[in-house]
Amino acid sequence: MHPMLKPALRRAWRDRQTVQFGVSPARAVVVSPVDTATGSFLELLDGTRGLPLLYEEARALDLSPGQVDALVERLTEAGVVDDPTGGGPAAQELRGRAAAFDRTRSDLASLSLVHPEPGEGARRLAARRSLKVQVRGAGRVGATIASVLAASGVGRVEVLDGGTVRPWDVAPGGLPERAVGERRGPAARQLVRGAAPDRPPRAGEADGPTGLSLIVVAPRDGLDVHAPDPVTGGEWVAAGIPHLYAGVVETTGLVGPLVLPGGTGCAGCLALERAERDPGWPRMLAQWRSGRRQSAVPPCDLALATAVAGLAAGHALAFLDGDLPASTGTRWEASLPSLGWRPRRLAPRLDCPCGAGGKSEGEHTSGSARSQDTMAR
Template sequence: MSRMSRPPLHRPLLLPGLPRIWRGRTTLQVGLHPGRAILLDLPDPATAKILDLLDGTRPERAILRAAGTLDLSPADVRALLDVLHETGLVISTQRLYPPALDAPSRALLLSEATALALAADSRQPRFAPPALILRRRRSARIVVTGRGRLGAGIAVGLAEAGIGHVQADLPGPVGLVERIGGPLREAGVGTDRKHAVAQAIGRAAPSTDTRSIRRGTATLVVQLCHDQPVALLALAYLQHRQPYLAVSVREGAAVIGPLVPPGGRPCLNCLALFRQQPPAADPAPAGSDPAGAGPSELMMSGPEPLAVATALAASGYAVAEVLKFVDGTATETIGAEIEVSAPGRIRRRRWKPHPHCVCGQSRRWPEGQKP
């Protein structure tokens, strides 16, 4: 190994949770994943003691000074740091956390930041360090709105993943079923749902802002079940160029998508128009609007039927889609719905823009005019 040719690391951290296994007297394996694990050839096995100093609390120079007190060769320690840094198993705390993040928030986000570092390849030129991703999440504003059992879990999950501002616009009282398999276990039945979810966010991620977000300024809206006609809802989002992700429950399965970017297609109304199209000889379906406003949201009696395990899996999938959008990575739900009928049982359905939907007509409006 050659002498270090990089700048000194600012408070280097060996990613937490990496197993260490001795494969012989002088060979140490760090990590288990086939694409990530490395074998370290340590002529002096005592050099492995340095790994315990890579906890993100001291600069590299302090680690090299500590090596001297342990009678370790500074050259061997530098070589060890070089290998760990080149393979992405050691990262500077500056690249792990945004600089403005306070100590309690760092502690809460340690697992998230570590997972982001492990999922990425720091050797790639377009590598986005966890600090950059968490900074994007910290500045994001997400609204979770509508009716549905999944809303509370999605809102709290987003806050726990580092989203800085989450508004839970979830009207109505907390129902008994919402306390099962979700973050509202401590909420009393009948209490105000908005307040209960805001309290749950405060317990899970105290630094998260839960105040109202001005209409049209959210980074993304998670749209649950709603009462207004789909066409009017989709048009309102279109006029504000507001991106949104639809989430619903249908007969024991959760449906995530489509995610509609600003001015994007297909929108939620496109799907509704395709679904309401009957065979040519059949009459118009009940609930359709002959004037073209589109169908209203179907009304259900009683709580949404959804198994606890399915609700947890679907909430996690929805949270992941929102985070991908915020992080700037590819999502699975643009132009598509994901049906989660059980953990590990997922069906993807693609949709195309409907030729008569308002989202397509908007592209033909004269400039400065709206319907």
Template structure:
């Protein structure tokens, strides 16, 4: 192990005996009491020395025997240490690709804030490079979103869309102006390749994919059609529900941006649940949706470029949280923001008993198990907690199978 105080956390002395690591309340930690010699020794924890050399440095600084090991253990237990050579063989290979790692160092530093064990951050980064994600939609939201995921180190980002690029599809970070007239999917894939920090690791031979199994860790549905953003078609996601593929919705409708729900098939509310719940509240809902879909085509749909970019960024962040093994707050909820107030609101998407996705039925079974004194968690509790927690302990075991 080559211990390194996480470089993402700025360090400062609160007083003569207390060190604060980090600035923001979300990640700041204090450590004390710390004497002057130990404070000086912290500067040596920069990843260039192994434990044996650090012990020698400690003796040279007249630190007591065992003090270095206790300090390293204490810092590691607090989640303040990384390992400059940790993460396994794939991490070692990534470190040798200096031009790739240099592009990803800010992402690696950010990942270190979300991991506790030394070496975990770069291991998460190597996992990202093995993942396959599909983005359905190459408009102002989808193309930017796909490029962001590629730039964050996701190894394969496939973009699907039809037609040719129109001037209104152009957005900074997405499709360039010179792409007008080109096929949307091809242009978006070029944007993805431009954003990538480097080539993804080669895939080894694996079993052939089944016809109904997309083989993606996550599918992101980012339609250019504003009606499909506001009222996602349940039938379009049926193959994803059947294959158990997690999928996330994102887009802009009129002056409102939407991120979510992240659908974990059989666990959380889906597009069908959303449709059923809206119909329960408003019997005219199906009639309105049919009229919106059959209405006359407009010359341009409202899609403010800054709002679209904001939605793409937040959706990409939610996607990465999920791909890194946690559960974002969009699981079982739609995050919505409207101009001009720009205040985000979470609207739960509850599993509906009339929806064939099975999430409501699973919730009933877990509720019965809870009543019998088991440790199962109710699906309704999941839907509530998804809006305020990132604890993915139970779901991670299920959904990492798609990685």
């Protein structure tokens, strides 16, 4: 181990014996008491020295090896120490690809705070390369999600969509203006290749135990996110594939739910709940899906679409990294002009064949998190 104070945490002295690591309340850690010798020793924790060399240099500060071990352990438990050589073989291999590693250093800095164990941020960043995500939709929302996932180190990002790129599909971070008139599928693949920090892994290297780690459903028609198809969703549930919905319908942005097969409410649960609450809903939905009176250019505010894409990509990455984001079994909605995000929980239904309705609260979501974390390892 080569102990290093996490560069992502700004350091400041609150007083002569108290050091604060971090600025925001979410990550700030206060360490006290810190005497003069200990304060000087902190400067040695820059990741360039292993413990034997630290023992040697600490003697000049009248610190014994036992004191060094105790201090490093104390700082490690506080979550402020990283190991720039840790994270396992995949992390070491990532460091060896200098250009790709430099592209993701900001992501690594963030992950080192979210997962405070030494080397854990590097391990999780490297694990993204072995994952495969399918994004269904290459409009303003879907294409941006795909490019963010690829740029964040996800090994294979596949985008499915038909037709040609239209001028109103263009978005910063998404499809560029030069793609107008091209087929959406090839244009999206080129976008993903350009966003990725490195070449895609070899075939079979990013297939995971079930092929797909996650499907992100981000169709250009936001109605298919507001009222997702229970049949298609049921196929993913039966196949055990987690899937996340994201899109814009009229002036409302939607992120979620993240469906964990057998653990959270699904598209079928949502359809049953709406039909029970509003008997007229299925009739109206059938009319909307028929295409009558549909505008040639659907409303999709650029700022709202970008916000939805960013939040959805963040939730997808959190799940891929082994955590359960706030969209797990929950839909988040925000409407123009106020853009205040509000959650709507999707409760599993006993009368839905997905099987989630018979489980206790959190029973399968915790199990899915453990499974996903194991896959990332």
